[in-house]
Amino acid sequence: MKQLHISPAPHERRPMTTMQIMLRVFIALLPAAVVGCLTFGIRAAVVIAVCILSSMFFEFLCRILMKRPQTITDLSAAVTGLLLGMNLPVDIPFWQAVVGSFVAIVVTKQLFGGLGQNFANPAIVARIVLLVSFQESMTTWRMPHSDAIASATPLVSNEASYLDLLLGNTAGCIGETCAIALILGGVYLLVRGIISPAAPIGFIGTFAICTFLAGNDPLYQVLSGGLLLGAIFMATDYVTTPITKSGKLLFGIGCGALTFCIRQFGGYPEGVSFSILLMNLLVPYLDRMTKTKPFGAMPHRKEAKSHE
């Protein structure tokens, strides 16, 4: 008998790994990304590829420079890249997309310690940085299935039909237009147990109610812009949203209310990114507010201590 292996209990682990979770998120994003590529042409696919590859490259480089274990295989950088690409207009210059990846991976994620330590969603921060830095290229949209420049997204024009919004037959960022594909991806993640419905329901529900009360068409507003992409894929990011179900719900409600306020009263037509970023900052407080109540826990701590 050779040296026996010693391990602390438990000696068994469920096979699911971080990489598999990221892979499922990646798969869930694919339908919307594919529709985006079909709608906006081959350049959309190139933009997404540039984002994914540059994100993974920056992740790889950072880990080497920081002398930390390589984490490129956990696919989190690939998911960030894909999300970022889906959040960009099709005609964005490639170098700007690479700047976006840099902001996402290097500035937002690795400088804070890598996966699990970033306080805000990398793709969201990157999108916002690009939006305020390169306003023109970030707000130049193309008509679906043509090379013509669109005057505005459906959020501004208010002219798209429900069917167009569902099928993604509108102007907008590459991955945000097709509601059906996004919802399909969300359902896949729900069924696979990767995400909980609390944040998306809170987000979309609050936003729809506020919009309705303000006298606008809630369905149209929910289906247009980046709301579904944000609610399903970014407000459910593990690292930058609360852990408990009630925390997630509060997070979603906050996102929905902020998005409504920005869209209704703000200077930007789109408010999803800003609202998620603002709520990201509140996550530590939401986590503390929504601590679980342990089984059998008593309200007075001192009493329990004296018994021990």
Place this chain on the structure above:
Amino acid sequence: MKRLNGVHLSHRKHTEDHLTELFPTPKSVQIPMQMHIGAPCKPLVKIGDYVTVGQKIGEPLGEFSVPIHSSVSGTVTEIVDFRAPNGSLIPSLVIVSDGEQAFCPDLAPPEIHSKEDLVAAARESGCVGLGGAGFPTHIKLAAKQPIDTLVINAAECEPFITSDCRQIMEFPEDIIQGIQLVMKHLHIKSCRIGIEENKPAAIKRLADCCRNLEHIEVRVLPALYPQGAEKVIVYHTTGRIVPEGKLTADVGVLVLNVSTCAFLYQYTQTGIPLTQRRVTVDGDAVGRPCNLMVHIGTSIRDILAYAQYDPDQVKQLMLGGPMMGVSLPSPDMPLCKQHNAVLAFTKTKQIIPTACIRCGKCMDACPMNLMPMELERAYRAKDSGALEEYRLHLCISCGCCSFVCPAKRPLTESMLLAKNFLLDSAKKGESKE
């Protein structure tokens, strides 16, 4: 009633249909002077002494301690320090068997007329919880709090282990008699037997035995690990919540493992103390998975050899189940009273932890509804305030959090380390004052 969290495990109860085999009397046994939670015993015999089966060879020191009896007849040849898997050194007696298995002449069934008699008998029998924890049974029976419900723990929620299941299949009457014995002398009105739904034959056997007994009820529980954890089974069978820092007795419940209960009855009939126990031998390195009736102190190596294990292929040995058992550095150690399984595996997995992604799966799996990721973070920051705030002391070390963690973080291990850290810092605080 809300169900507590837990995890679904692959049961792999390969041995549930195998009749228990009597393990042949070993050539020698090594009997540690501590096989329970509580102080070690003082050896009552010297090197060269002749001992008989059931003879008391370890005198308990302190309330929580129970006596230790010889499991063979023969000669004490050595007193060695035995390194337990938890690292502590325990003096233990090596007894070379003469093969006679002569019983100690003093053994006689105890006369039991009261609760005090039962408590004394339980202690004299050397009885500890046979489910794995090794908690002295007489302490539970002696509880001062008024007890109205007896919960019999037959959940056996760990994978592989079937020793309790075989107890039910082979000697269900002992269990029922044991229940009635305890109920009678402790004046307990009702009894619930909690058993996981994955043992239909055992459930039927118990239900048949309890058919005409209206105070005893079999509660079939979902096969959700850790169903057999004390607080969990109390809640799922009675609906009672054991508050923080309290015992099950504080909510009027006495919990006994099913095999412990059966042993108590056996002892009152024969007067033979705890010198044998049923143990499951399984794992992919074992050629013939089985349940064995083994003399306490038998070498694990002999037990594995009997079950035809492959010594060259074994990579990991475990005492107890894969969720809470301890892994052994060597098979050269004795089987103690509280060990319900010996598992041998040919495969091990190198587990490399990666960063926590805050998925919250540990929290969703925790039966105590704790937040293991927060506790781990607090431990790494050596933040004793946060450890208490997140109720570290409620952790039952069931292993669910580590089991589900996709980042493979050693959460359960961190909880244990954190508990020790809190103890140490409390001690330091005292010594400063």
